[in-house]
Amino acid sequence: MTKKMDDTQRYERLREAVGNGDISRRSFFGLLGSAAITTGLTGGIMTTMANQARAAGMELNFEGWGGIVSEALRKHAFNPYEAATGNKVIDATFGGENEVLTKIKAAGSTNGHNILHSSGVNWYKRWVDNGYGVELNEDNIPNIKNVMESIIAPFREITPNSLSAVPYDYGTTGIAYNTKYVSEEEAMALGADLLLKKDLKGKIGGWGGDWANRAWYGALQSGQDPNNIQDWDAVWDKAREHRDLVLKYWGSGAELMDLLAKEEIYVTEAWSGRVAALKKQGHPIAYMDPPNGLAWMESMFVLKGSPVAAAEELLNFMLAPETAIAVAAGQNYPSSLDPTKVEMPESVSSLPAFDPTGKLEGLVFRDPIKWNAAEKDQSKKWNRVKKGA
Amino acid sequence: MGDATVGLDRRPVLLLTPAFFAIIALVVIPMAFILVYSFYENIDLAVDKVAFQFGNWKEVATDSYYHNAIWKTLRISLTVTVLAALLGYIPAYFIAMTKFRHKWLLLLLLILPFWVSFIIRTLSWIHILGNQGALNGLFVTLGLVGEPIRMMFNEFSVMLGLVHVFLPYMILNIYVSLEGIDGNLEPAARTLGAKPWQAFKEVTLPLSMPGLAAGSLLVFVLTGGSYVTPLILGGPSDFLFGNLIYDAVVTELNWPMGATLSFTLLVLLGAVVVIYSRFMGLNQLSKAFG
Known part of the structure; x- marks a missing residue:
């Protein structure tokens, strides 16, 4: 597993867990102390080793919303993908897409940024309008045929000839x-x-x-x-x-x-x-x-300069029904897969906003x-x- | 004449050259870029036009929204500095004057917080002051209050967080200054009839002023440039000027205005340093550091 997570993110996860009652306050402070000591003693060595390990294979940098959403993606999508392909997904949390756009603009390139868990068609339009889109070959993403037409349509309106993202959840x-x-x-x-x-x-x-x-x-x-x-x-x-x-x-x-x-x-x-x-x-x-x-609907947006073939492979893997359903149940957001084509288990169909018709007519975007x-x-x-x- | 030429010592120039170029490359040139950017024009989110216009500067000069933020930043910075000075002097004095054999241990404790991320240290207040935090838990358990008291997400918690984060800078500066005072001076004052408090007030305190002033300058400037602490510990109306810069650069994607605000903050905090220099002299900083 390759995971880019700093002390603050670790702490936030820990804090979220203690806030939700998953661990006691005593355990929380114990873990916090251990984390501080471990970071102080081993942080540098581990970072060096991790960097060397990353240099060994194809890497895709993914940025998302953190918390349970990132955990679900890591557990149900990225880990199996890495095991199946040998590629690595380095996932990180952003505070919002404007933060990523600021970083890319400041750096003058998209280096280190490949796939974003992008929110809303408005951000899809902004990325494309700013010239950061790619042209995905849908033949390399056969699982896209199971995605609701109603959720793809707004994206196709912006880029009629090709997509730069695949809708993933809503x-x-x-x-x-x-x-x-x-x-x-x-x-x-x-x-x-x-x-x-x-x-x-x-x-x-x-x-x-x-x-x-x-x-x-x-x-x-x-x-x-x-x-x-x-x-x-x-x-x-x-x-x-x-x-x-x-x-x-x-x-x-x-x-x-x-x-x-x-x-x-x-x-x-x-x-x-x-x-x-x-x-x-x-x-x-x-x-x-x-x-x-x-x-709102979220997509997996591939940024210009990314290894498109590897990104398409990952997106196809993520849209496989077993993966998409597991992620949906884990992150608590319904999948973009059409429930009239792919049967959804109760763990997904019971989620807020789930639309069994696959037409999304009851939702206002x-x-x-x-x-x-x-x-x-x-x-x-x-x-x-x-x-x- | 020939001897004078041979004897010219070039070592200071050689030693200072790397630092000079580092400052040029890492401070002067980036700041020049920021200044130039402040004259650009933001057309749309993340889209800027190269221009030489004063629209951003005019807005900062005439809009009361920015003036209020400046006033608020100066007020909070001053309050935090005074609190840090009051709270920091006592432990600094104790560490400097103690006969404890392992003084290094006390100094280690002082720098220990720097091992933990600044953000984590700030977030820790939520577990202390929050509704289900340690203090409220204690108060409710002891029956002092029926329900949790609201201590978080207000100006108080922001100032507390800032004092907590910047206090070590104050203590270290005062400590170094106190440590440099001749240990015989205070006893000498006592032998001349001064009471303990009088000896402290008229001998030790004035001699430790360089450290106190240097610590105050550091805390003031660091507080004035903060933005994360109000984000984490503050409520809707608790913000500093740095938060306006964050808004302009990150949420509005308006870099020219962000550059203008950044330069404004630089000028403001620079003015504080100039005022400090006028009254204290910047050479006092070197005295503070021994």
């Missing part, structure tokens, strides 16, 4: 709430306005990493169609109303789970798979998608044309609103 950003403090009836009645409930001041969270997520909910709360926002001021007024109630804007899935598990917050918008993971761990957290809630056009001005606005402006 989910929603709905609202998570602690059932000890908020009843299901109340949550359903309030919908998106649950995030604005004044009684919960200081116990509400929000995702700070994506302006569009905040704007989507601001649109819902101000009675607008998120894909056709006419009054941006109303959107940001609602974001301000939300901000004044917020304890913390979380910046990662691990932090989201930690805040909910520790009851630092009772209500927040949340990623469906992370909430599903919390529920499995026994936390009293429920999840709902308000009407017109935000859905971001229109990349409209959202990307607004991003320059509105992301700046959000950064100011978030800080009290």
